[in-house]
Amino acid sequence: MAxxxxxxxxxxxxxxxxxxITKAKNEALEPYGCRVHNYGLVLELIPDDSQRAGFAQQIGxxxxxxxxxxxDRIAYYxxxxxxxxxxxxxxxxxxKLKEQYSFLTLxxxxxxxxxxxxxxxxxxxxxxxxxxxxxxxxxxxxxGNTYTTKWTGNNIRLEEHDGLPYIKLPKxxxxxxxxxxxxxxxxLVPHGTSILSVAVKKKGDRYTASxxxxxxxESPVQLNQMSVRDIMAKASASPAEIPVQKEV
Numbered sequence: 361m362a363x364x365x366x367x368x369x370x371x372x373x374x375x376x377x378x379x380x381i382t383k384a385k386n387e388a389l390e391p392y393g394c395r396v397h398n399y400g401l402v403l404e405l406i407p408d409d410s411q412r413a414g415f416a417q418q419i420g421x422x423x424x425x426x427x428x429x430x431x432d433r434i435a436y437y438x439x440x441x442x443x444x445x446x447x448x449x450x451x452x453x454x455x456k457l458k459e460q461y462s463f464l465t466l467x468x469x470x471x472x473x474x475x476x477x478x479x480x481x482x483x484x485x486x487x488x489x490x491x492x493x494x495x496x497x498x499x500x501x502x503x504g505n506t507y508t509t510k511w512t513g514n515n516i517r518l519e520e521h522d523g524l525p526y527i528k529l530p531k532x533x534x535x536x537x538x539x540x541x542x543x544x545x546x547x548l549v550p551h552g553t554s555i556l557s558v559a560v561k562k563k564g565d566r567y568t569a570s571x572x573x574x575x576x577x578e579s580p581v582q583l584n585q586m587s588v589r590d591i592m593a594k595a596s597a598s599p600a601e602i603p604v605q606k607e608v
Contacts, residue, residue, distance in 0.1 A: 363388050371552045372576045389576065397577045398556075401548060403527060405560075405567040406536040414532040415560060415567060421467040422507035423497045425475040428457065430494055433479065446480045468530040474508040474557070506561040516555050518545045527569055529558065537569065549573065 363376040363384035372394070378384035386395045407415060429449055436444035450473060458464045464472065482494035497504035509516070509530055517528045525545055526534040540548075549555065553575040561568050 365389060365392075367392065389579075393579050394576050395579045396574055398572065398574050401571040401573055403569045403571065404538040405527070405569055406538065407532075407567055411532055411535050412567075415562060417463075417466050418468060418471050418507045418509075418531060418560065419505055419562060420499075421464055422471050422475040423499065423504045424461075425457075425464070425472045426479055427496045429453075429476045429479050430496060433483075446476055449476060466531070468507075468509050470510040470512070470530070471507045474510065478508070502561070502563065505563065506559055508557055508559040510557045511555045516558055518549055520545055527558075529560070529569070535569075550575070552576065 363374055363378050363381065365385070365388040366373050366375075372389070372392075374385055374388070376384070382396060382398070389395055429444075432449070432453065433444045436442070454472070454476075479494055482491065485491035486493050495503075499505060515528070515530050519526045519528060519534065521534070525537055525539045527537055528534055539545075549571075553573050556572040556574050558572070559570040561570065
């Protein structure tokens with residue numbers, strides 16, 4: 361499916377899917393002379409006791425899902441010498457796992473899917489020589505104390521209540537966060553900026569939310585590059601070779 365874009369005032373709206381979504385969006389933006397710009401934002405969270413329990417549930421389920429898919433993918437390859445693809449796992453294995461392990465129903469759907477996708481990314485990094493073979497997640501390590509969820513239907517957003525900043529997260533609700541100095545919710549996520557995903561991480565008693573944001577900016581102007589050799593040649597050219605600009 362191709363990616364298309366429509367412009368509503370000064371805001372661009374995308375629709376469709378693509379294997380390389382960023383590349384597809386940039387191609388759709390070419391007629392407007394624009395491109396997407398992705399960047400991150402980290403917020404310090406202040407969860408209450410019930411929200412800490414909610415984070416523990418989401419993190420634990422994501423860790424379980426990652427380890428389950430990694431185990432099943434290894435076993436599937438040993439048996440068939442084929443790869444158990446992510447899309448196949450989501451369609452055929454995922455529903456059965458939710459029936460078998462009822463605690464998975466307490467989790468955000470995208471948090472579980474992201475855990476599976478992270479395993480697939482780890483495999484790609486391994487095959488391309490960028491990392492070691494994928495490892496099972498452990499609650500004693502940073503990789504086992506995080507989960508990622510995705511934006512859809514405004515399920516993730518920043519809000520202000522009684523003058524205090526909150527982030528809305530699926531299955532957890534409104535969680536207080538520390539507003540950085542000289543910032544407002546409007547400056548953290550300006551008009552026209554989209555939240556793509558959020559990774560919640562636990563380190564000791566500290567919780568953070570890392571937001572992946574996307575906005576549309578004007579494409580940079582292509583500059584003509586000149587080699588040092590060309591510059592030196594022009595500098596050493598004789599006066600007859602240098603064009604003279606007449607006064608008007």
